[in-house]
């Protein structure tokens with residue numbers, strides 16, 4: 001395998017809506033670069049990219065796959081990303097390490113949900129983008145409609161570089177405005193014939209050429225000046241304008257292909273090789289200090305781990321983008337995240353399931369290595385003494401969660417290990433064990449994402465599992481003050497037990513003065529691990545209770561706070577004043593005071609206007625303007641309080657506070673309300689009292705559940 005220098009490498013992500021044909025296009029690109037001698041197909045389940053069991057069964061991509069091709073002695077690294085919106089974590093991790101995205105659009109269906117979602121990501125990441133209209137061979141393909149759709153949604157920077165020409169129903173060729181040629185595809189494949197633009201196409205070609213010249217002028221200041229003066233550019237100037245405009249995102253060139261018939265793919269590769277920015281001139285990455293770092297061959301070695309995977313026969317694989325210097329087999333490196341020193345055992349370039357060993361790779365290249373310990377997505381590897389650390393990619397917050405349990409409790413431990421393993425290679429999949437709820441909660445990008453995980457547990461790891469609605473972490477508190485006394489007394493046979501506690505409890509709020517009708521002699525403030533506070537005041541006068549029993553009383557109260565009197569949820573934000581009590585010279589001990597403290601607290605709590613609190617989340621929904629009404633109505637049905645609205649292009653962003661209890665399966669509902677065109681994020685905001693009807697329902701449910709327990 002040849003070693004490519006930085007300037008001969010191009011890194012491109014294939015992104016777009018589901019089933020646009022990205023995987024097949026990647027296959028055709030690898031074929032054109034002679035990486036494979038025969039193209040696989042989706043239906044024959046033998047593509048380079050969709051080789052995982054789940055991808056073969058479902059016939060769609062689930063994981064981003066690295067491929068490569070070659071054109072004119074340049075290596076084109078291609079990352080084929082899945083298009084299903086629930087797998088958005090994959091392109092999210094890839095876009096930062098490529099210098100361009102090829103957004104593949106299906107000419108039979110135009111802009112789809114996935115197209116819009118990925119386009120917004122491309123804009124946010126400021127990745128240069130080429131638009132590739134695919135499936136032009138299809139009987140339902142419509143280039144003009146698709147183009148109009150693209151311009152309407154993504155603006156005037158969308159500019160035709162090629163348009164298709166048909167011979168009857170056959171996709172026969174493309175007029176290429178950069179080459180000023182007609183590329184005619186022979187029946188049955190093979191290199192395109194390069195012909196002059198036919199007379200019948202002259203008018204259309206010239207009209208589109210004028211538009212191309214105009215947009216390409218915005219690629220550089222001198223071109224813009226010349227264009228203003230003369231209203232024209234030379235063909236060389238136009239080409240320079242396209243190249244620079246692609247880089248600065250002032251032009252989104254439109255290219256035409258049929259991946260299936262391998263038409264236009266060789267020219268697309270050539271266009272990419274000529275126009276996509278080499279890594280050393282791209283945006284690079286940002287380091288942990290927020291400074292941008294450009295790919296640089298002359299600096300000591302460093303690389304960013306943008307993906308990890310567990311692969312059959314290879315074990316733990318790390319995907320590296322080499323950011324500086326050279327990486328060679330046998331080289332010693334440091335993982336700057338952990339400080340671990342390791343040796344690179346093997347380096348490989350990959351085209352999906354096919355892998356080739358390489359001795360070394362240069363800055364800008366993308367390679368894999370195996371068997372490194374504790375290397376995670378986001379780690380920086382570097383040569384000793386080079387302490388650079390690249391900032392980790394920010395992945396979208398999870399929006400769908402469920403509790404999961406192994407059907408067979410013997411699988412519990414294995415399930416935990418496997419879920420963590422899946423998280424390691426998919427940062428958008430989150431696993432948490434909630435001690436409070438006594439549930440394993442898994443979170444992801446939607447119900448489909450979570451069902452994919454279930455599929456893997458069933459089929460790959462052979463663990464049968466079930467999903468449950470996650471419990472809601474309610475809290476309990478009080479709304480007014482109340483007093484209670486409790487005497488714990490036991491005299492049966494030998495040593496007795498005696499303790500009596502008088503207490504006043506009050507609602508705690510931030511900044512309140514610490515004084516009550518009983519003078520406070522000693523105070524302790526506890527920040528509760530589940531949020532909120534307990535202030536414990538000793539107001540005992542005249543030694544009614546020995547100071548040595550105070551910790552036991554506090555312990556009893558804490559026990560009750562951990563299992564609140566109303567529904568067994570954690571209690572919070574309470575001031576407890578112990579103002580009197582009684583001791584027995586012989587029978588008083590810590591146990592007796594703990595029980596007295598606990599029971600006095602329970603009694604007082606019940607009389608202090610107890611309330612259940614529920615977690616409230618801030619939910620931001622990004623919704624196409626025409627679906628606002630439906631989404632609003634649905635939110636209102638979820639007890640949402642709308643905090644504000646703003647707009648972003650043709651989208652509205654609704655910001656609302658919504659109780660977590662109302663958000664179960666929201667991802668699924670939102671998707672069906674908007675045909676998948678809306679997205680949302682949610683973040684914990686605060687605890688608030690539940691309305692009276694909800695409180696009554698919760699109390700009733702708790703009673704019912706306990707009745708069953710007692711039966």
Ligand SMILES: Nc1nc2c(ncn2[C@@H]2O[C@H](COP(=O)(O)OP(=O)(O)OP(=O)(O)O)[C@@H](O)[C@H]2O)c(=O)[nH]1
Nearest residue numbers: 018019020021022023024060061083135258259260
């Ligand atoms: N007619 C025609 N069909 C195509 C073309 N490209 C892809 N297809 C078909 O479209 C379907 C989807 O192709 P894929 O390559 O799996 O699409 P994808 O974009 O990778 O899909 P995801 O990975 O699910 O996002 C398959 O049935 C392909 O055979 C094309 O150029 N013409």
Ligand SMILES: [Mg+2]
Nearest residue numbers: 022023060061
């Ligand atoms: Mg695919």
